[in-house]
Amino acid sequence: MNLDNIIGVTVKVTNLLGKETIGRIYSFNSESGNITILTSGQKQNSNNNSGSSNSNNNGFSFKIFKISFIKSIEFINNTQSSVSYLKKHPLKPHYVDLERVKNLLDEQVKITGQRDLFLGKNVTKEGQFIFDKLHKTISEIKWDNRTKDIILLEEVKITPPYKVKNIQAIAHHNNDSVEFISKIVVDAWEKLDKEQINSIYSNKEKRKKDK
Numbered sequence: 001m002n003l004d005n006i007i008g009v010t011v012k013v014t015n016l017l018g019k020e021t022i023g024r025i026y027s028f029n030s031e032s033g034n035i036t037i038l039t040s041g042q043k044q045n046s047n048n049n050s051g052s053s054n055s056n057n058n059g060f061s062f063k064i065f066k067i068s069f070i071k072s073i074e075f076i077n078n079t080q081s082s083v084s085y086l087k088k089h090p091l092k093p094h095y096v097d098l099e100r101v102k103n104l105l106d107e108q109v110k111i112t113g114q115r116d117l118f119l120g121k122n123v124t125k126e127g128q129f130i131f132d133k134l135h136k137t138i139s140e141i142k143w144d145n146r147t148k149d150i151i152l153l154e155e156v157k158i159t160p161p162y163k164v165k166n167i168q169a170i171a172h173h174n175n176d177s178v179e180f181i182s183k184i185v186v187d188a189w190e191k192l193d194k195e196q197i198n199s200i201y202s203n204k205e206k207r208k209k210d211k
Contacts (some may be wrong), residue, residue: 012074013037013065021063022076033067062101121145123160126192130162133188134181156181163189 006025013021013035023039039061118135120128120143131150135141140153150158151170155177159166164182169175 010076011037012076014071015065016069016071018071023063026062035065035067037063037065039063064101064105117142120148123148127160127162129192130158130185130188134184137184152181153177158185
C-alpha cells in the first residue's frame, strides 16, 4: 500500500511489550520514523490495556509510536473502504495538548527502560523464561548480572540452571517466600517441557513430510 493512503485507516498496533492500541492512523513521518494513532479517549480509559491514554476534552487521544518499537500493525477493517471514505470525508485537525503528549512520551521511555532492566545479559532462554514468569506475579525482581542469579524480594535467589533445587533463601529469611516461588518455578518448567516436547514432535512430523 502507498504510504500516502494509510492516513485514516483503522489499525491495531502492538508494541514490543505486547500492549495493544486500536485507532486510526493520524499521521506518519518517514524521516523521524514515528506514527501517530488517533483513538477514542473514552474507550481507551475503559479498557486500559495499552498503557496511559492522554485524552483531550473532545474525547480523543493521540498515541505516538516509534516504528522500531512496533511489533505488528494489523488492519481491522476494509482498507479500500476506509481510503474511499476518507477521500470524501478527510480527517479534520484535532486539538493537541502538547503537555500531555510530552508526558506520554516520557512514560513510554520509562517503560522501555524498565523492560531493559528485566532482560538478563548472556542468560539462557530458559532462565529468561523463568524470570518473565516470576515477574508476572512478583514485581520486586531483578538480575544479578555478575552471577546471573535471579533475585526476588531481596529474600530469595535462584541460581542457574534455575530449577527448583536452585532456589535459596538469602540470609535468615523464612521459607514462606521460597515455598511460594517454588510453585511458580515448577509451573514454568512444566510449560517449558511441554513446549519442547511439542517442538520435537513438530520437527519429526515435518521431516516425515519432507521425505
